[in-house]
Amino acid sequence: MQEHAEETGEEIPPEMLQDPRMNQVVEVRNNVKELDMDIILDEAPNYINLQHEIFATVMEGARTSGQPIPLDVMLDLMPSVPNKRQILDKLKGDEQAQEQQAAMAEKEGQIQELMAQLEVAQREQNIAKTAAETEKIEAETVDEYASAEQRQVQVAESVFA
Numbered sequence: 001m002q003e004h005a006e007e008t009g010e011e012i013p014p015e016m017l018q019d020p021r022m023n024q025v026v027e028v029r030n031n032v033k034e035l036d037m038d039i040i041l042d043e044a045p046n047y048i049n050l051q052h053e054i055f056a057t058v059m060e061g062a063r064t065s066g067q068p069i070p071l072d073v074m075l076d077l078m079p080s081v082p083n084k085r086q087i088l089d090k091l092k093g094d095e096q097a098q099e100q101q102a103a104m105a106e107k108e109g110q111i112q113e114l115m116a117q118l119e120v121a122q123r124e125q126n127i128a129k130t131a132a133e134t135e136k137i138e139a140e141t142v143d144e145y146a147s148a149e150q151r152q153v154q155v156a157e158s159v160f161a
Helices: 001-009 046-067 071-077 084-160
Strands: none
Touching: 046 071, 071 084
């Protein structure tokens, strides 16, 4: 009971500690002396620490070289990141969506450019039309002026004739 109390962090009242029944073994489970096994102690590299060191080295190299590391490569190198595959799949899906958005934006840009060209062409056409109408009006004015002059000459001839 004393061992159980020590494991769980409970305090045992002093009067219980003096009770002789507290020193009696009630049950033993999986006694190591009775088990038939060999215990071999060996050294092995600490895999998690090794992964952290590799990641830190790669990140330091990238920082000093100034070259960006793609996010999927960083995720593969990161130790102890849960659900790496799901994150990478989501990122790939996001990349596809970004590519589609970029394609749509490019098409919208092309459409806007074509609309601007069409507007310029319409304005040029309106300018040409206005210029043609102006020339026509000038020609008509010249004709009317000539006709008026001719009439004045005829009136003058008829008056002086």
